[in-house]
Amino acid sequence: MPTPSMEDYLERIYMLIEEKGYARVSDIAEALEVHPSSVTKMVQKLDKSEYLIYERYRGLVLTSKGKKIGKRLVYRHELLEDFMKIIGVNDSHIYQDVEGIEHHLSWDAIDRIGDLVQYFQEQEERVNALRDIQKRNEEE
Ligand code: CO
Secondary structure: OOOHHHHHHHHHHHHHHHHHOOOOHHHHHHHHOOOHHHHHHHHHHHHHOOOEEEEOOOEEEEOHHHHHHHHHHHHHHHHHHHHHHHOOOOHHHHHHHHHHHHHHOOHHHHHHHHHHHHHHHHOHHHHHHHHHHHHHHHHO
């Protein structure tokens, strides 16, 4: 299994490739707000673990293993953002909160949160009922 930091890179690399068709070291560095030399180091580590293939002058491509996990990591991030929105967390906290928790949940927990998100999405009244409770709690 990738470490939390490897996960952050794989998630970002997957997103960059989805958006632009490629992920350069400089793009990754900018997106993650880290020094390009840290990116090079991590990319070499990800290459060693067979998540991607990195060639200095040709850039990098995800292996099928890297694509599979990258896709799951992006899904996990988006699911947790949906979850935060549904439970009523303020938009301005959502990104940081998700970045803080995403690496520390089991895939079992992720799947159960997925069920809960679905539970709320399937019927608008359920979200409204939750908002009523929240209103009541805020008034107390
Ligand atoms: Co994330």
